[in-house]
Amino acid sequence: MAAPKKGRQGTQGRPGRTLALILIAIVALTGGMFASGHTTPRLGIDLAGGTSITLQAKNEPGQKNAINKTNMDTAVDIMNRRVNGLGVSEAEVQTQGDSNIIVNIPKGTNSEQAREQVGTTAKLYFRPVLVTEVTGADAATPSPSASGSSSASPSASAKESEKATSSSSPSASATSQGRAVTDALKADPTPSGSSTGSESAAASPSASASTDPATAKLQAEYTKLDCSKKTVRAKAGDGVKAGDPTVACGQNSQGQWQKYILGPAEVEGTDVDKASAVFDTQGAAGWKVTMDFTGKGGKKFASITGKLAQNQSPQNQFAIVLDGEVVSDPYVSQALTGGTAEISGSFDQQEAQDLANMLSYGALPLTFTEASVTTVTAALGGEQLEAGLIAGAIGLALVIIYLVVYYRGLSMIAIASLLVSAVMTYVIMSLLGPTIGFALNLPAVCGAIVAIGITADSFIVFFERIRDEIREGRRMRPAVERAWPRARRTILVSDFVSFLAAAVLFVVTVGKVQGFAFTLGLTTLLDVVVVFFFTKPLMTLLARRKFFAEGHSWSGLDPKRLGVQPPLRRTRRASAPVDTKEA
Amino acid sequence: MSKLGTLGARLHRGEIGYDFVGKRKIWYGVSILITITAILGLAVRGLNMGIEFQGGAVFTTERTSVSVSQAETYAEEASGHDAIVQKLGNGGLRIQVAGVDTGKSDQIKKDLSKDLKVDPEKINADLVGPSWGDQIANKAWQGLAIFMVLVVIYLAIAFEWRMAAAALVALIHDITITVGVYALVGFEVTPGTVIGLLTILGYSLYDTVVVFDSLKEQTKDITKQTRYTYSEIADRSINGTLVRSINTTVVALLPVAGLLFIGGGVLGAGMLNDISLSLFVGLAAGAYSSIFIATPLVADLKEREPQIKALRKRVLAKRAAAAAKGESLEAPVVERSYDDEEPDDDATPAVVGPRAQRAQPSSRSRGRGRPSGKRR
Numbered sequence: 001m002a003a004p005k006k007g008r009q010g011t012q013g014r015p016g017r018t019l020a021l022i023l024i025a026i027v028a029l030t031g032g033m034f035a036s037g038h039t040t041p042r043l044g045i046d047l048a049g050g051t052s053i054t055l056q057a058k059n060e061p062g063q064k065n066a067i068n069k070t071n072m073d074t075a076v077d078i079m080n081r082r083v084n085g086l087g088v089s090e091a092e093v094q095t096q097g098d099s100n101i102i103v104n105i106p107k108g109t110n111s112e113q114a115r116e117q118v119g120t121t122a123k124l125y126f127r128p129v130l131v132t133e134v135t136g137a138d139a140a141t142p143s144p145s146a147s148g149s150s151s152a153s154p155s156a157s158a159k160e161s162e163k164a165t166s167s168s169s170p171s172a173s174a175t176s177q178g179r180a181v182t183d184a185l186k187a188d189p190t191p192s193g194s195s196t197g198s199e200s201a202a203a204s205p206s207a208s209a210s211t212d213p214a215t216a217k218l219q220a221e222y223t224k225l226d227c228s229k230k231t232v233r234a235k236a237g238d239g240v241k242a243g244d245p246t247v248a249c250g251q252n253s254q255g256q257w258q259k260y261i262l263g264p265a266e267v268e269g270t271d272v273d274k275a276s277a278v279f280d281t282q283g284a285a286g287w288k289v290t291m292d293f294t295g296k297g298g299k300k301f302a303s304i305t306g307k308l309a310q311n312q313s314p315q316n317q318f319a320i321v322l323d324g325e326v327v328s329d330p331y332v333s334q335a336l337t338g339g340t341a342e343i344s345g346s347f348d349q350q351e352a353q354d355l356a357n358m359l360s361y362g363a364l365p366l367t368f369t370e371a372s373v374t375t376v377t378a379a380l381g382g383e384q385l386e387a388g389l390i391a392g393a394i395g396l397a398l399v400i401i402y403l404v405v406y407y408r409g410l411s412m413i414a415i416a417s418l419l420v421s422a423v424m425t426y427v428i429m430s431l432l433g434p435t436i437g438f439a440l441n442l443p444a445v446c447g448a449i450v451a452i453g454i455t456a457d458s459f460i461v462f463f464e465r466i467r468d469e470i471r472e473g474r475r476m477r478p479a480v481e482r483a484w485p486r487a488r489r490t491i492l493v494s495d496f497v498s499f500l501a502a503a504v505l506f507v508v509t510v511g512k513v514q515g516f517a518f519t520l521g522l523t524t525l526l527d528v529v530v531v532f533f534f535t536k537p538l539m540t541l542l543a544r545r546k547f548f549a550e551g552h553s554w555s556g557l558d559p560k561r562l563g564v565q566p567p568l569r570r571t572r573r574a575s576a577p578v579d580t581k582e583a
Numbered sequence: 584m585s586k587l588g589t590l591g592a593r594l595h596r597g598e599i600g601y602d603f604v605g606k607r608k609i610w611y612g613v614s615i616l617i618t619i620t621a622i623l624g625l626a627v628r629g630l631n632m633g634i635e636f637q638g639g640a641v642f643t644t645e646r647t648s649v650s651v652s653q654a655e656t657y658a659e660e661a662s663g664h665d666a667i668v669q670k671l672g673n674g675g676l677r678i679q680v681a682g683v684d685t686g687k688s689d690q691i692k693k694d695l696s697k698d699l700k701v702d703p704e705k706i707n708a709d710l711v712g713p714s715w716g717d718q719i720a721n722k723a724w725q726g727l728a729i730f731m732v733l734v735v736i737y738l739a740i741a742f743e744w745r746m747a748a749a750a751l752v753a754l755i756h757d758i759t760i761t762v763g764v765y766a767l768v769g770f771e772v773t774p775g776t777v778i779g780l781l782t783i784l785g786y787s788l789y790d791t792v793v794v795f796d797s798l799k800e801q802t803k804d805i806t807k808q809t810r811y812t813y814s815e816i817a818d819r820s821i822n823g824t825l826v827r828s829i830n831t832t833v834v835a836l837l838p839v840a841g842l843l844f845i846g847g848g849v850l851g852a853g854m855l856n857d858i859s860l861s862l863f864v865g866l867a868a869g870a871y872s873s874i875f876i877a878t879p880l881v882a883d884l885k886e887r888e889p890q891i892k893a894l895r896k897r898v899l900a901k902r903a904a905a906a907a908k909g910e911s912l913e914a915p916v917v918e919r920s921y922d923d924e925e926p927d928d929d930a931t932p933a934v935v936g937p938r939a940q941r942a943q944p945s946s947r948s949r950g951r952g953r954p955s956g957k958r959r
Contacts, residue, residue, distance in 0.1 A: 450835075
């Protein structure tokens with residue numbers, strides 16, 4: 001027996017060191033979990049309670065390739081803005097698969113409202129700008145009469161018109177629109193006087209003294225409006241009809257928030273037939289957005305631009321308002337009657353395309369239908385989790401009982417391994433919550449429970465191999481070392497198949513199936529780790545113990561119980577040295 | 584000891600022997616019968632597709648005193664559609680309304696909360712568009728197809744194409760049985776069911792792969808010996824891994840059973856139940872097919888190979904010669920005994936099958952299971 005032992009030293013390695021390593025790794029992971037403060041796995045909507053909305057992009061005739069990554073991302077972006085406008089910071093919007101968007105809104109929010117916001121096509125309006133200013137901490141000195149040349153852009157121009165020197169022709173025309181404007185401004189002749197130097201001074205020279213309550217209210221809202229706050233921003237335009245003036249926020253190219261009083265919507269998103277981003281090679285080279293209007297829309301647009309062109313800044317601007325937020329506020333220098341218009345400014349390609357997208361699709365680049373909506377109260381979700389966990393615990397207990405009955409002493413190794421596996425699964429799941437946004441949903445719980453079987457199977461394969469070796473008459477230590485290479489291959493091959501199934505499912509499928517597949521894949525990987533770095537070294541160590549090595553009748557490796565007869569074994573050992581048969 | 588106890592003890596000692604390959608025709612027959620039944624069931628009864636596949640809403644309430652039939656009336660009034668109401672384990676109700684679009688659900692929820700006198704916040708609503716289930720199912724089929732292709736490629740590389748083909752047949756067999764059971768019993772098919780079905784893929788193959796692994800190992804140098812035919816060795820592999828197969832299946836089924844009977848029992852119908860039910864059926868089918876279908880199929884396919892055919896001839900000729908000499912050297916049908924052959928992963932050619940010393944006629948196989956003593 002001396003020779004084989006020497007030969008085997010290599011495969012045996014240093015079980016103690018491996019064990020110590022994995023235990024340190026587990027302690028480190030667990031420590032990391034506590035350090036990060038995420039001591040429980042993040043629960044999915046179906047367990048924590050809340051609303052989960054699955055939106056499915058629909059192909060529309062004539063736009064075969066509309067469902068692509070760019071458009072999905074744009075849609076996610078827009079939806080994110082919408083749900084988080086509800087004042088929920090935890091709401092998350094993600095693409096899933098090729099054509100789905102999942103919106104998860106945690107409990108405690110108005111799910112009905114959320115659904116309305118998310119599912120419906122965004123509202124896109126063209127509204128005339130009445131008043132605007134940058135909301136900033138620093139109140140710059142007002143420059144009420146910014147003199148300067150009128151901007152020379154031939155068409156509707158710059159997104160960044162705020163920056164452009166404003167035309168100061170004091171010709172506030174008395175159109176109905178103009179009157180609304182002046183009324184609005186009346187209540188606060190120098191709107192908070194905080195426009196920065198470069199901004200167009202909003203003070204309108206008009207001065208009709210009537211203050212109707214609606215205007216006053218609007219003015220009050222405007223004064224109150226603090227665009228630097230997300231929640232305030234989102235609420236700004238809530239419940240305002242297209243025909244009413246409103247207040248809104250928008251971000252200018254410097255990323256500063258600017259607030260507006262906007263007149264009634266003149267042109268709606270549906271009036272835009274098509275918009276596209278074009279690279280302008282002539283004149284002011286750069287990206288611009290061109291719009292084609294529908295027949296009716298063209299007329300409306302002609303009329304509003306005609307009116308606006310006569311105003312002075314800022315009232316010669318119109319704001320493109322998406323979901324209550326100003327996305328662009330080009331100003332108009334002349335009536336645009338051709339049914340087409342272009343917006344130029346210092347866009348980069350992305351900006352131009354985003355704007356064009358918003359304009360042509362009425363905000364969302366795609367049409368979505370609600371594929372499923374799940375609302376779960378935390379109470380019921382908790383109950384399901386509880387039932388799942390109880391089921392898992394009972395399943396685990398049954399597995400343990402079975403293992404103990406069948407494998408006796410060996411089962412201790414299996415149970416310890418299962419325990420290590422469970423701890424690792426839990427810790428990794430907890431850590432994956434904040435890192436990759438993994439959320440434990442009900443199918444994932446199922447996946448974890450099912451994985452008990454997969455994990456236990458690895459031990460069974462290994463133990464049966466060991467027992468085969470014992471039956472062949474080997475002693476415990478050589479039996480373990482001989483059994484391992486064969487068991488290892490079987491475990492790897494079968495775990496690979498299992499992992500392949502999980503991976504394919506994860507990549508291909510959507511929704512609930514994905515969570516399940518992820519858990520299954522994760523636990524399969526962990527199974528390999530545990531078997532290699534825990535079960536095997538532990539087995540090697542224990543094989544040296546008298547209890548196992550001598551095949552105590554409670555060790556599960558009692559040769560007699562396995563049907564080996566001691567005389568046979570003795571003969572066997574003498575006649576067939578095992579060293580030459582090493583794998 | 585009872586018969587069962589003896590069986591258990593023999594299993595424990597790894598002495599069970601059953602001629603799986605030899606009796607394969609019987610099991611093929613059984614499987615074909617089951618498959619035909621499954622297909623007939625599917626064709627005649629169809630699948631009971633859940634709400635997820637037709638579009639509709641499932642409302643789950645907390646404990647309520649309203650009776651099932653009353654709740655049904657309420658739900659039908661509120662929605663204008665047929666409703667199915669089930670009592671849940673926790674005293675709550677599960678109200679299922681087909682053909683409701685997601686827009687209408689809020690109204691129904693409100694009405695229901697009034698009728699059932701439950702806080703609307705305490706009603707869970709699960710609403711699905713008619714295409715959602717289809718999409719999940721489509722993706723599932725797609726996943727299934729990709730998985731099958733990959734796994735066949737993998738098995739063909741890791742093992743050989745015959746095993747890949749047999750595994751594929753076994754896999755299709757399992758899926759057919761599971762779907763058939765669903766059609767015949769009328770269990771509801773939900774996305775949970777689809778998940779369960781997809782998991783069976785991995786499991787069914789997992790089991791098969793373990794048997795194949797052992798088969799591959801045992802037949803490594805099969806042509807260099809003349810004692811056993813491929814089929815006999817295949818039989819040995821099955822018998823050799825039988826204990827493992829049984830144990831694995833039991834261990835896998837236990838947690839699933841826990842989910843099915845306890846998890847589902849507490850909550851009534853739900854995703855836990857759907858997944859575990861299809862898993863339960865599929866796991867059982869998977870264990871069966873890896874033993875009775877997959878491996879015998881491999882043996883069948885292998886026996887068509889010229890060199891395996893030649894081997895068979897040689898083996899039979901040798902046996903005939905031995906019989907003529909009046910001294911039967913081989914056991915034509917191999918019974919599982921504890922392995923007293925030499926370890927088979929070394930380079931010695933005669934790695935397959937027990938050593939000649941042990942050879943006995945099959946009629947004497949009753950005496951097997953303990954060392955014959957001849958070997959000394």
